[in-house]
Amino acid sequence: MTVGKQLWVIILIKLFIMFFLLKLFFFPDILKDRFDTDKERGDYVIEQLSKPR
């Protein structure tokens, strides 16, 4: 296999692992998934940041 072909294979496998395995199964956008609106997301973060420790 030429170096060019090898690199294309690596790029495709890497992108598949990143976008179809890691992103889909391991990296959800927490705020987007848990809440429906920006107001809910903002309120949640305010709760997280403002409550006394």
Add this chain to the structure above:
Amino acid sequence: MNNCQNPDNMLENIDLSLVNWSRAQFALTAMYHWIFVPLTLGLSFIIAIMESLYVRTGREEWKRITKFWMILFGINFAIGVATGIILEFEFGTNWSNYSWFVGDIFGAPLAIEGILAFFLESTFIAIMFFGWGKVSKRAHLISTWLVAFGSNLSALWILVANAWMQNPVGMRFNPDTARNEMVNFWDVLLSPFAVNKFLHTITSGYVLASIFVIGISAWYLLKNREHSLAKRSMLVAAVFGLISSVMLIFSGDGSAKQIARVQPMKFAAFEGLYEGEEGAPLITIGVLSAAPGETEAQNVKDFALKIEIPNFLSYMAFGKFDAFVPGINDLTYGNPERNILSVEEKISRGKIARESLAQLKDARDQQDMTTYNRIKEKFSDPEFTDSYFKYFGYGFLSSPESAVPNVPVAFYSFHIMVLLGFYFVLLLMLILVALYRNGIEKNRFLLRMAIWTIPLTYIASQSGWVLTEMGRQPWVIQDMLPTMAAVSHINSSSVQITFFLFAVLFTVLLIAELRIMFRQIKIGPK
């Protein structure tokens, strides 16, 4: 859907292992990503210079040289491309509080980066690799230069975003949404912090790439192969590297002055300066050790060995040899004489700012518009923003000492970076002198030195980022948001799983890069 009221989700329940695993994962991905990036930044320009020489002189040898380095550039680019995307995945999953809090400050630069990276780099990189003989020489050369400018420009935006985290400017905090909103794009883009960071980072990539080219060329000379390619490549790389080194030193000095002004704790930490002083000396070489009776494990306060340049730290920080440089103790416990607030005072002000944010939300939820309007006005009042909200992040800290970063890590990463940086200048000068005297093939020691310097450039480059990111702890956004408050409340075991997945993925990629690269170097140019 809204689980704000669930006490399990409050910050106080975020365990340290989650914070540490999230940090470790981010560090792992960022450091692996940074293995690939600096070579791309620098080699793209070196290739463009070589191709310019080909177009200008018409000599086929320069075309052969250009094509050879282009293959190595292609290997690095192909394997490294998109590794930075993972950092963006992590923002949404592991650092959701932070991602929300930074708001559109990151959105704009990262969107521009995406557009530039995608359209400029991907379009012209295709012409650069596959366009030989299909487009005119001039069009091909323009494409190669545009790849170089495109990759450096895409680095600009992520560095601007990083500079903003170190020195947040050009924004206003919206207490209704808990997001920072950009009010002046140019303040964000052209802040002295961002300009110095960008110049320092890209020129470090140029020096790394120059030494990469010189080291591989040195290997050919040691093997008595490819003399013409090696010497011509060395000449281009050494001149480019030396010019870049001068820019690197000046931008490093500019960065140090910005850090002294904006992040004085980081500045004191990377010099191990506990007690502030006028005419502070710069430690060129030092070995930290525990002071007599010191029990604290993390931040040792004494030196087993140090070589100093008198007054130079003061000059480095403020441009005056007798200027006062605050030490870690001044910044932690305060120094009324020098008008330095203690961390304890900043913590109490930060808590007031956090309470105000909570009260605003409560008033809004209870439809108490009088209270709501009164508190909302506070967030627009310069007295409140400058005296209280400015210290918002301190409200999360448990003790004054928690505002101090890991001093040995900051100290050694800074000194390794600087010492190696000056060594690279010396090496580049020696290479140029040897080339000028036409005796580089005979100087086998210098050639071996050049080869072994390649890994040292990566160590210096990584040390720079370790200093940048570890030296600013506990902050993810300087004074505004500590790292522990930036993480998402997720299960730490899921972060551990992805940490090891990334470790395997990136290690495989690195091994692939090295194997293909070494094989291609052994084959040599066609």
